[in-house]
Amino acid sequence: MLNTTTKETTMKYLLLAYTPAAAWDAATADTPTDDALAAFAAYQKFEQELVATGEFVTSEGLGHPAVSTTIRKTPDGVTATDGPFAELKEVLASFAVIDVASHDRAVDIVTRIVDVLGEPIEIRPIMGEDFAA
């Protein structure tokens, strides 16, 4: 339902941050480099700005693809398979949801994040009620 008093024209985007599968273990190593720590601190500062503007919804880091489980329906019934949906060279490492006025604004925000953190981020529009059948 649209809230007509505030955020009338905002829309949500899912930000998908990928990392090379081969680099995962290095990326989650116990002792991040000073550069990595500085980059993360800069990112957190930016995240606080987005919280202040009301554009930040949520953000979470993900476990290694090895600890995921994929559930599929098969002729033998529903089965659970250990591991990710598909083996990929680039794997999802974290995600965020932002709630912004425009696609351009989403691109601006993500540009700043990628500039700081270095790894690619995919912007996926979350389909709102206006696209519902």
Added chain:
Amino acid sequence: MTPHVEHLLRTEAPQVLGALVRRFGHFALAEDAVQEALLAASQTWPAGGVPDNPRSWLIRIGYHKMVDLLRAEQARRRREHHATADPTSHAPAPETDDSLTLLLLCCHPALSTTSQVALTLRAVGGLTTAEIAHAHGTTETTMGTRISRAKQQLARAGARFTPPTDTDRDTRVAAVTQVLYLIFNEGYTATTGGELTRVDLTAEAIRLTRMLHASLPHHPEVTGLLALMLLTDARRAARTSLSERDEQDYHLVPLDEQDRSRWGRQLIREGTDLIDGVWNRHPAGPYQLQAAIAAVHAAAATPQQTDWPQIAVLYLWLERLTPTAPVRLSRVVAVAKAYGPARGLALLDDLNHRHHLDRDPLTRQRERAVRAHLLQLTGDPTGAARLYREAAGLTGNHVERRYLLDRAGRLG
């Protein structure tokens, strides 16, 4: 490893395992991962210092080990299994005590008692396979096989890492108390063997029971079990003595010959307070009754001051709940002490007539020793000597045999 680090690791082990299993599932792999994390900690902490937050350090390392193990397994084969989703199940409450859930999982009804014991010591107690094997006098390979088979059985049984429902909680907790009592008794018996093992199963059982009691502070039988263990352990220093001939040869000192000044006063106080706290508030279960009996013994400064009539009543009560031959024979001893050897003999005759304590494998030897003692007290030295010799022929313990033959010899 310092005792401080060792204690810390053993305390954290179930919490770390609980955190990993609750989030990622894969109990068997998570359990291996925690073992590796504990090993890593035991190698690095003594020299490098304990991290600020030891639990999150262990969880982080355990998680990395788990990823490694899962990747290796997934590389070998893509494993498929039937999804066991239960649409009606609810996520566990965040305040769920992982150590209790883990204990219940390790004492799952699909497992044999020996597997329950081994898995509990490793997954909840944080002992290594080698330590568990040593404590049970078996090889590390044998114990390792037993533990991995237990984990496979859990997986096959579809055991879940979820807190028990109210309906099955009491039976599940009863299984846990049985396992903990068994571990305690294994340790208790082992201390008479003469060899001091590094892993003290008695202390471990008490530690785990304290943990269980902290999770279920109002459970009367858990409280009774902890009280029973503390009151029994209080006699530890007095219950064995070294033989004069051979310093390696420990022997048991009977309760009425123990030096009571060597009983642990603090343990007695704690155990007595625990049993007093639950007594008369609930229908007493077997652990509470045994704890109460131990508390009555502990309250007597000398054997002569023992309140035997009360002990006889407690044994009668215990016999109604657990009608086993050893309990019946213990009641005979209590009645004889309370009301004289003739009353004891009459009761023994009656119980033999109905329950054949003289033929039960658990009591046939002690039945003869008890009857011999009662005959001796009622003026039948010939009958007493004959039964002491019979009892001596039925025991495998050479110290006890010597003791019984000695008594028979003095009667002629």
